[in-house]
Amino acid sequence: MSIQIDREKCVGCFRCKNICPGNLIAVNQEHRAFLKRPYDCWGCTACLKECPVCAVSLVLGPELSGMGETLTVKKADTRYIWEVTDRYGRVKKLVTDTKKANAY
Amino acid sequence: MKVKIIRKDVLIIGGGAAGCYAAGKIAEMSGLSILIAEKANIARSGCLAAGVNALNAYITPGHTPEDYVEYASKDANGIVREDLLMTLSERLNEVTEDLERMGLTILKDADGNYVSRGWRNLKINGENIKPLLAGYAGKSENVKVINHVNVTDFLTEKKDGKIRIRGAAGFGTDREVFYLLYADAVLVATGGASGLYRPNNPGNARHKMWYCPFNTGAGYAMGILSGAEMTTLEMRFIALRCKDTLAPTGTIAQGVGAVQINAEGESYEEKYGRSTAERVWGTVEEKKQGRGPCCLATKGISGKQEEDLYLAYLNMAPVQTLKWLARGKGPSLENVEIDGSEPYVVGGHAASGYWVSTDRETTISGLFAAGDVCGGAPQKYVTGALAEALIVAEAIISRKEKGKTKNSEVFKAKAAENEDNAGLPKKSGLSENETGLKAELPDPQTMSINIEETDRTGDWETLKGSLSDAQAAGILEKYQKYFSASESLFSVQQVEEAMQKVMDEYAGGIRTNYSYNEAGLVIADEKIQELQALQEGLRAHSMDELLQIYELRERLIVARALIAHLGARKETRWHSFQENSDHPQKKKEYELYINSRMEDDGTIRIIRRPLTGRREKYEHSD
Numbered sequence: 077m078s079i080q081i082d083r084e085k086c087v088g089c090f091r092c093k094n095i096c097p098g099n100l101i102a103v104n105q106e107h108r109a110f111l112k113r114p115y116d117c118w119g120c121t122a123c124l125k126e127c128p129v130c131a132v133s134l135v136l137g138p139e140l141s142g143m144g145e146t147l148t149v150k151k152a153d154t155r156y157i158w159e160v161t162d163r164y165g166r167v168k169k170l171v172t173d174t175k176k177a178n179a180y
Numbered sequence: 181m182k183v184k185i186i187r188k189d190v191l192i193i194g195g196g197a198a199g200c201y202a203a204g205k206i207a208e209m210s211g212l213s214i215l216i217a218e219k220a221n222i223a224r225s226g227c228l229a230a231g232v233n234a235l236n237a238y239i240t241p242g243h244t245p246e247d248y249v250e251y252a253s254k255d256a257n258g259i260v261r262e263d264l265l266m267t268l269s270e271r272l273n274e275v276t277e278d279l280e281r282m283g284l285t286i287l288k289d290a291d292g293n294y295v296s297r298g299w300r301n302l303k304i305n306g307e308n309i310k311p312l313l314a315g316y317a318g319k320s321e322n323v324k325v326i327n328h329v330n331v332t333d334f335l336t337e338k339k340d341g342k343i344r345i346r347g348a349a350g351f352g353t354d355r356e357v358f359y360l361l362y363a364d365a366v367l368v369a370t371g372g373a374s375g376l377y378r379p380n381n382p383g384n385a386r387h388k389m390w391y392c393p394f395n396t397g398a399g400y401a402m403g404i405l406s407g408a409e410m411t412t413l414e415m416r417f418i419a420l421r422c423k424d425t426l427a428p429t430g431t432i433a434q435g436v437g438a439v440q441i442n443a444e445g446e447s448y449e450e451k452y453g454r455s456t457a458e459r460v461w462g463t464v465e466e467k468k469q470g471r472g473p474c475c476l477a478t479k480g481i482s483g484k485q486e487e488d489l490y491l492a493y494l495n496m497a498p499v500q501t502l503k504w505l506a507r508g509k510g511p512s513l514e515n516v517e518i519d520g521s522e523p524y525v526v527g528g529h530a531a532s533g534y535w536v537s538t539d540r541e542t543t544i545s546g547l548f549a550a551g552d553v554c555g556g557a558p559q560k561y562v563t564g565a566l567a568e569a570l571i572v573a574e575a576i577i578s579r580k581e582k583g584k585t586k587n588s589e590v591f592k593a594k595a596a597e598n599e600d601n602a603g604l605p606k607k608s609g610l611s612e613n614e615t616g617l618k619a620e621l622p623d624p625q626t627m628s629i630n631i632e633e634t635d636r637t638g639d640w641e642t643l644k645g646s647l648s649d650a651q652a653a654g655i656l657e658k659y660q661k662y663f664s665a666s667e668s669l670f671s672v673q674q675v676e677e678a679m680q681k682v683m684d685e686y687a688g689g690i691r692t693n694y695s696y697n698e699a700g701l702v703i704a705d706e707k708i709q710e711l712q713a714l715q716e717g718l719r720a721h722s723m724d725e726l727l728q729i730y731e732l733r734e735r736l737i738v739a740r741a742l743i744a745h746l747g748a749r750k751e752t753r754w755h756s757f758q759e760n761s762d763h764p765q766k767k768k769e770y771e772l773y774i775n776s777r778m779e780d781d782g783t784i785r786i787i788r789r790p791l792t793g794r795r796e797k798y799e800h801s802d
Contacts, residue, residue: 078384097220097229098387098394099328099353099727112724115384115673118393119499122224134499136506139385140424145506147498156307158494160505168505172494174308177287178233179488180297180435 078114078135079123080146085131092123092132124149125156181356183636183643183656188215188324190576191363193331193348194399196226197310197562198551199369200317201275202569207320210577214323217350217361219370220394221327222314226371227392227552228562231496232306233431235279235286236561237272240296245269248300249794252559255455257753258771259412260531261556262794263538268557271567276302279566282312297434307495309562328353330727331370331398333655334406335362336544343407345546349655353727358643358659360652364546365576368534369569372417372526372552373397373738375676378684378691379522380426388499390419390426391524396731397738399553400525400533404741404778409535409543409787411555411775413738414745414758416523417530418694420460423517427497429476432516435492436485438478440518442471452755456529456559460520461755464693475515486512520756522690525738528552528560530757535775535789538797539575540568543777546579548572556773662729665719672728675714679736682707687743688759695759701747708743712736741776744784748774 081092081101088107100116101123103109109131111117124132130150136142143163150157158170190206192199195218203214218225239245248269253260276294280286287295287303294302317323331350336343347362374391387393404410421429432438439447440463448471452462463474481489489511493500504510527533533555534542542549549555550572551565560568636646640660647653683689686704688696715733720726751767752760775787792798 093354094327095221095224097225097392099220099724102354102724116387116393117384118229118387118389120224120229121498122229126224134502136499136502137384139381139383140388140499140503142503142506145502147502149498156494158498158501160502162506162508164508166508170490170494170501172305172307172491174305175285177285177295177303177305178431178492178495180233180303180431180492 078117078119078137079111080133080135081109081111082131082133083108085129087129087131089128091126091128095122095126097122121147121149125151181358181637181639181643183358183360183647185360185362185634185636186215187362188213189363189580190214190365190367191347191361192216192367192369194218194226194368194370194553195222195314195317195325195327196369196371196551197228197313198565198569199367200313201566202367202369202550202573203317203323204320205570205573206576207322209573210580212322212577212580215361215363216317216323216325217329217331217348217359218325218327219330219353219398222317222325223311225394226310227395228306228310229392230498232309232562233428233492233496234297234306235276235302235304235563236300236430237559237563238276238294238296238300238302239269239273240294240299243299245272248272251300252557256415256531256558257455257766258791259415259753259773260558261792261798263792263796263798264536264540264557266794267538267571268560268564268567271570272563275563275566275570279309279312279563282316284309284312301434305495326359328355329359330730331359331361332402332730334366334402334544334547335360335649335651336406343544345544348402349652351659351723351726353723356723358656360647360649365548365580366546367548367550367569367572367576368399368403368542368553369549369551370399370553371395372524372528372533373400373735374522374524375680376525376683376735376739376742377522377687377689378677378680380519380690381424388424388426390421390428390521391526395552397525397734399549400741401734401737403534403542403544403547404737406544407777408547409775409777410741411533411535411773412531412745413525413742413776414749414774415530415532415558415754416688416742416757417526417532418457418460418523418756419521419529420463420518421521422500423473423519425497425500425503426521427493427500429516429518431492431496432476432478432489432511435489436478436481438476438481438516440474441477441515442466442474444471446471448474457754457757460757463518464520464756468693473517475517477515478511479513479515481512483512486510520690520694523688523694523757525742526552527555527557528565529558531556531558535773537799540572541575541800543800548575659726662718662720662726665717668717668719670714670718672718672725672732675711675718676732676735679708679711679732679739682711683739687739687746694756695761696746697761698747701743705740705743708736708739712740741778741784744776744786745774748776748786
């Protein structure tokens, strides 16, 4: 499981580094965050939710029968706006709201 | 390099669900000063990082706490501490209401009653449960949180043959700071242990596991090394999960009523039984007999149901939603394949962990345990972990009040001060991180007379020499040893994978369909000890590497104790969870607890104890 951090978007704010439950993210001298050990990532998405500029995405690798499909998320008040880009490049948007209970 | 010494009334190791809740409760109910030492960041650390799908332990109208004890005891084939389950079950609803007050969304009907899923589960949105708990802990002035500190060892003393806690030692994960944390009441709440066995997925997905891969068994390891008694480690927990993503299955099974079917389309659950262990076992057996893969039959669910599943999984295991959508085939078009996970040691689901009194005090006096690290009470889930934290909070406060007769005026003054502040806006920051470490000033009200230092800076020798606490200096020396070792031939990852291979092949991993035998355990024990020797020789170049070495060390210690426990239960009590192929049947003479304690020479002594009663108040006597 792994995340990708977009170096162009990253503003070096340390938020992903501070939130990662695995202590897996560091910030380099150019003030860009990077994942130290991709094979240790749990895929919990804490860093995706924390990033103020949506520079982090979750990538589905071949070990999980993926082909590089991605998930991103943007926070808006109590809502999360999620975007899945599938293997055909199609984008599906999903919205969850922490004020709304799961149906199941 | 710096040594930081902090003294508080209460030290909480691990700011997960139990740790955060205990901190908040103690602060709410007393004037005691509390320190949470957290390996990552309490806002998202531990197994609830991504969220949780439901509250799985709640007593709905028409049911009683006894019903919950009955259920958990039966599911665990009788090897539970009913006193622990009982005291926990009685508090489940109280802590649930507290969660709602913190801001957790719990589904309610038009009359304002909670909507349940079955008789003991509540529907919620648990995505933000961890930030809410962290906020609850952090709002009190009396709670100090230090994030990114990895606690490695307890500080103890032996008096009249009894071990007593004095505090704990650890290091910054991203800064050269060594922490000596003193308190005479300590709560260990570090979670369970994953990554002992070869995981389901290879390569970059090796940590795509169900249980948190960063819960490395630190609390168990520290306890084992300090001579604490452990119980029922052999009751491992194997999760039946969505294949590859290891995402929970209950939401699908209960949510859309999907049954488990084999490759021939037959529902097979009835054949094997419906206990947690039997559901895993049934799936294993079907696959063994050539009727795999097994699935949850979701094909044909409505578009609305599918969409609701996508949203539900985003709130707890987002990768499952990503997997469904990746190739445009959701659960309405394709059944969801299921599989067993690697075995974990986790006391929130199984009964493995610290052997505690009814008050959750461990056999180390002054050291309490709650949540996944605490044994005896399976099926505790999140609310059970919180109930245990509440029980510990009450026990610590009552203990402190008794012990503080001399300082009662101080205690009252602090409590009054706390009340005075009750109406005022509380500190808003959750915690401090490495950029905001304040100098910790000695608190004369809570410190003993021989208090020395706060911060000290210097090289290894200066720092070690400056410590009057020989045990603390010894721990510092151990850290130093890893930095000054000669370059090691092997990496941490290599030794870790070797450990997982050994456990997988000889101690009942996925490879052997979870079954083991004595001949294999003998080999496993020998090999794990060899790997411990390799681990001792590893070299750290940074604090990050020191963290990895210690995580491996913890896992190896837990693995050794687990092997001893697996060998001691000469029966098969729980299919898959503890499948002893030398003794494939359940035996009457094993209706007892298998406990253990590490002796001074490093051997693990097995202790057999009789089952305790539901209404009994258990206290340690030997």
